[in-house]
Amino acid sequence: MTGGVEEQIDQWRGFVRRRKAISAADVEEMEDHLRERIADLEANGLDAEEAFLVAVKRMGNLDEVSREFAREHSERLWKQLVLVPEADDGAGGPARWRELAVMIAFALGAGLAVKLLATLVDDEFVLVRNLAFVVLPFLAGWFAWKRRVPWRVWAVTAAVAAVPLLAVDLYPFETTGGPYPAPGMTGVLAFTHAPVLLWLLAGVLHTGGDWRSHDRRMDFVRFTGELAMYLALIMLGSMVLLGLTAGVLSLAGVDLEPFMEDWLLPFGGPGALLVAAWLVEAKKGVVENIAPVLTRVFTPLALVMLLADLVVLLVNGPLTTVDRELLILMDAILVLVLFLLLYSVSARDPLAPPGVFDWLQLALVGAALAVNAVALTAMLTRIAEFGFTANKTAALGLNLVLLVHLVWSAWLLAGFVRGRRPFAAVERWQTAYLPVYAAWAAVVVLVFPPVFGFA
Template sequence: MTVEGARGDVLEEQIDQWRGFVTRRRVISAPDVEEMEDHLREQITELESGGLDSEEAFLVAVKRMGGLDAVSREFAREHSHRLWKQLVLVPDAEEETGGSRWRELGVTLLFALGAGLAVKLLEVTVDDGMVVTRNLPFVILPFLAGWFAWKRRAPWRVGAVTAALAAVPALAVNLYPFQESPGPFPLPGMTAVLALTHAPVLLWLLVGVLHTGGRWRSHERRMDFVRFTGELVMYLVLIALGSMVLVGLTVAVLGLADVDITPFFAAWLLPVGVPGSVLVAAWLVEAKKSVVENITPVLAKVFTPLALLMLVADLAALLVNGPLARVDRELLIVMDAVLVLVLFLLLYSISARDPLLRPGVFDWLQLALVGTALAVNAVALTAMLTRIAEFGFTANKTAALGLNLVLLVHLAWSAWLLLGFVRGTRPFAAVERWQTTYLPVYAVWVAVVVLVFPPLFVFA
């Protein structure tokens, strides 16, 4: 690596750490952070052109952004080994102008309308319901990716490469000669099911590249995407519940007047409204970030002990269900789903935690959750290997085995880092960084399932 490249990496790491600190200040909205970072980079470029090296330019640029506030001084006392942390400014709160807010909302609604109409067009032009279902992610998520590319001002090269990568699984699920089960009601084979369920995950991780504005190597940007994913799910659930109530009341009232809106509901509201709600929920996450940040730590603390109790019950069910070779396949599938849910809870809890706080009871509870998940994973892996030794490899068994191995590595190292944190031998930043470092492994695995498994198992 050249000296200039090494300096560039150091500068990016400094900016990432600065961004991570500023992002955790709840008085600063996400758009403000983006604007501050753009301004910081402009200042650095100007100072470097004046003869300063990258580190000097970074320090001066941060200093120019203002003086210290109480939060910055507290942060500097805890991390006094880095000079720039003593210079961070949390500026006076300035709300976005009304014009800017309405402009962003207008663009969001255009993307939402585009997603809804694209789904409706797919539904009208394609008669095969299975073809429509497997292409829904490839129709909806590009609009979300485009919205992020516009909002984050992602370089066009990043957008082009991301689109090219997304085209690969889209072509695979549509062109692979998947086999169907024989009979009067043919069903898709297992490799088709695996491809259809894993392709949206791969596409979602590619959307994350544009969520980072092209800076996908940044750990802070990846953790932002983890937070966004959890918060998006929350808003989608709230929108769905509210829509169900609203539609139910509307149907009831109009039914009394002998007006049936069911055809309109099935023909337009579902195919257009549901995809559009994804864009609206994404806008709400970005616009109302401070509101969600007050809720997420509470949700994490509520669901972590409940998830721990669930895992203990699941572990007992696995151990008392007789010889591991006779454990039901359905039970193993449910265990995988539970482990994935625990992983999401772990990621979301870590993303919602203030890394400057000392270890507490909740951190020990998280360690217990991860340890129990490891035990469940070990028992499930033993059962899978026993079944494979007795009945041989199949596509679904191999996929489940691979997923459990990927989860095993993630959870095992997370447990080790959490243990070091609660014992005071490691900073929480090490736990947080591991989560974002490991995310590309999941992208590689789902890509293997979508692209390699079908031909490997003869598309059966």
């Protein structure tokens, strides 16, 4: 098929995907039927664009398709704000209760695993570096159960995840001396990058094993942003309730701290993660209404923040004197901007024409590129003067990975706001680049420690 027809199919897919009654899997099935009809019509002598128009017409009215799906699959409509429907007489009620029960079982399993790890391990750093390997498998297991992932897919995913687990536990990382020994820089880098790799591996199971599907990768991006939102709300609410409870009990002479350390934290943290994930899946309609508002609120704020950071970097004297902690903070801000970009793209209507917000987003990416360029220059200057170290190399690599992502995003966004390419191209680039972050995290976890002598 020609590029023009592929763009039209992208627009058609985005139009169908906006119908809440049609799931991502159904969209892909309908797209397969559409492509088959186009191929048949082309074989009968029509050109590609004519075949596309005729095939779409024969697919029927999409609004009627949406209403038909709504009647046949009412459990896919997330219109209620309560956790579980009051009536169980429909087909969706028992399924929701079963899904809730399975989620609670996985949450309890994760809490028990954390509690067992904390009981068996006295070293705080051993506990911290294994925490992600203990909790995320239960979330990944819930993904595999919910998506009915084939056993070969989850078996291969588990085998790949075992590699960084063995690395962080078997590598002979050096520790600093003193009364409070701490891991060296390669150990810290491995501990902090391993969860990134694990999260993207969990994303393979979230897609049902079909990681090559753009739509399912974008669903995972959207899920990640919404999960962070729900998790933040749960944590803030829990902190308020715990603070009030601890205050009341302290007046009565009851110390809540031992209970919190021994039971509440081991079960509450993993439980909050699993509950937040379940809420994202169960309350999609609620979050979809909030997501566009949040992106429009935080995008201009992030732009102002980036411009202020750029001024600070430029007026802070020679680049060799830029504080290392400041560069680390700049990297954290750039990663935050990247998350905002991904979430904004996932929340946008792909068929809507370019608007003011798209220009604002382009300005945000441009500001991020400027900050990245200054930070890269400072890093290269410091490396040229003081030499390579594990943390400098990791920071340099991350900035280069971010640079490629942001440069091409800016190019695609500029083409979109000028009407030269569809938004689908911007959207596809965001998900197509995700494996690069997984590859870089794997390099930091597996390659950096031996290269830098485990120091």
